[in-house]
Amino acid sequence: MSYDVKKLIVVSVVTLLYALIFLNKYSLVAISISILGWLDFLVVRKAIERLSMKRFVGSTRLFVDEQTDLFFELKNPSMITLNLKFIPTFEMIRISDPKEIDITLKPHGIWKNSIKISFGSRGKKRIGESLITVRGFFDLFGITKSFDFKEDILVFPKMIPASFEKEVLKEILPGRRTSHKMLEDTSYLKDIREYNGQPMNRIHWKLSAKYNDLFVKEFENTSLGKVRIFLDLNLPWSIFSRRVWSDLRKYYEENSISAVATIIKELKERNTPVELTVIGKKVWKKEIHGRDWVSYHEMLAQVSGTDSPEIDTSSVLEKISEEVNLNETVILVCIHITDDELPVLLKLRARSSKVIVFVIPYGFRDPSSKPFRSYITFHQDLLKLLKKVRVLEENHVVIRVVGENMTFQEVVESVP
Numbered sequence: 001m002s003y004d005v006k007k008l009i010v011v012s013v014v015t016l017l018y019a020l021i022f023l024n025k026y027s028l029v030a031i032s033i034s035i036l037g038w039l040d041f042l043v044v045r046k047a048i049e050r051l052s053m054k055r056f057v058g059s060t061r062l063f064v065d066e067q068t069d070l071f072f073e074l075k076n077p078s079m080i081t082l083n084l085k086f087i088p089t090f091e092m093i094r095i096s097d098p099k100e101i102d103i104t105l106k107p108h109g110i111w112k113n114s115i116k117i118s119f120g121s122r123g124k125k126r127i128g129e130s131l132i133t134v135r136g137f138f139d140l141f142g143i144t145k146s147f148d149f150k151e152d153i154l155v156f157p158k159m160i161p162a163s164f165e166k167e168v169l170k171e172i173l174p175g176r177r178t179s180h181k182m183l184e185d186t187s188y189l190k191d192i193r194e195y196n197g198q199p200m201n202r203i204h205w206k207l208s209a210k211y212n213d214l215f216v217k218e219f220e221n222t223s224l225g226k227v228r229i230f231l232d233l234n235l236p237w238s239i240f241s242r243r244v245w246s247d248l249r250k251y252y253e254e255n256s257i258s259a260v261a262t263i264i265k266e267l268k269e270r271n272t273p274v275e276l277t278v279i280g281k282k283v284w285k286k287e288i289h290g291r292d293w294v295s296y297h298e299m300l301a302q303v304s305g306t307d308s309p310e311i312d313t314s315s316v317l318e319k320i321s322e323e324v325n326l327n328e329t330v331i332l333v334c335i336h337i338t339d340d341e342l343p344v345l346l347k348l349r350a351r352s353s354k355v356i357v358f359v360i361p362y363g364f365r366d367p368s369s370k371p372f373r374s375y376i377t378f379h380q381d382l383l384k385l386l387k388k389v390r391v392l393e394e395n396h397v398v399i400r401v402v403g404e405n406m407t408f409q410e411v412v413e414s415v416p
Contacts, residue, residue, distance in 0.1 A: 226273035233305025
């Protein structure tokens with residue numbers, strides 16, 4: 001709690017000096033005002049000390065730009081009325097309501113309110129302190145009290161409108177017996193459809209009896225092997241003009257994390273096994289069974305890359321390539337591919353069913369915006385890479401270089 005009593009002190013000193021020189025009714029009135037000012041200060045200070053606040057947030061997990069409610073409750077246990085100015089927070093968050101709220105809190109009164117807040121970037125956020133200020137008798141003093149709370153809000157990456165169905169699914173050879181349960185997981189019901197010659201064990205008997213017509217169950221498709229996603233957030237040492245690319249890398253970081261978050265959410269909702277490896281300031285790794293995509297987003301909300309990496313991407317890919325099997329799909333998202341990584345990609349392709357590489361040097365276009373004329377050209381290192389793409393494509397390594405005027409969905413649809 002802090003106090004501003006400069007005006008009150010000045011008035012008190014001037015009044016006292018005036019009374020010493022000119023002792024009359026006017027000086028007595030001035031002295032009375034000073035005394036009342038100090039008494040008011042002591043009473044209000046005591047009331048503010050006893051003032052209590054409760055604050056809680058509606059949700060501790062949000063997406064970028066998603067709003068949630070921030071609830072407040074102020075309680076005045078004193079016997080005086082307090083005219084307060086309430087400041088919800090000083091942190092850099094978006095507030096839909098006024099940043100300052102005037103409150104009149106009656107004796108033993110309770111004030112409740114809520115505001116809408118949101119965040120413009122991902123990561124772990126703090127709401128920060130809430131402040132109340134009160135101005136006293138003739139504005140001669142001010143008292144400020146802060147309330148510090150420890151809420152941590154985790155802001156997930158921004159989702160982009162995109163659909164991803166490029167992972168390798170089970171393939172059943174006609175006329176052959178297999179130990180696998182076809183292409184479907186019978187523990188996850190996807191839809192109900194009208195009967196059209198399907199096997200009798202697919203019929204939903206209870207629903208068919210209810211509607212006096214035959215209906216069959218449709219189950220979710222499942223992947224034979226997991227999808228391994230590698231997200232490289234670092235700026236390779238082979239790239240020149242690092243000062244220019246430093247700003248581009250930060251923009252790429254947010255775009256690539258949004259793209260990977262979108263892919264993972266869709267894969268996990270289809271019950272596809274996913275292993276995520278993020279290469280940045282350190283190596284993060286996550287693999288959760290079932291349909292839980294939130295745990296992946298919690299990790300993606302907090303990862304970050306660097307312009308001066310100490311971790312070699314090709315060595316990480318080389319190490320994990322020993323674990324890949326022929327039933328898996330490998331996805332690499334990066335800002336650039338170096339010559340050291342090309343042999344590793346071919347090795348990954350030899351050990352897996354499919355390898356997809358998304359190179360995103362300048363980000364991608366938001367689907368809500370229209371195509372525009374772009375004047376940016378690919379840098380020389382990337383142009384050299386494009387000449388090698390044909391060789392990689394012949395070896396079934398799918399590489400897609402994302403232009404700034406392309407949406408991510410357009411790039412995904414171009415993948416065979």
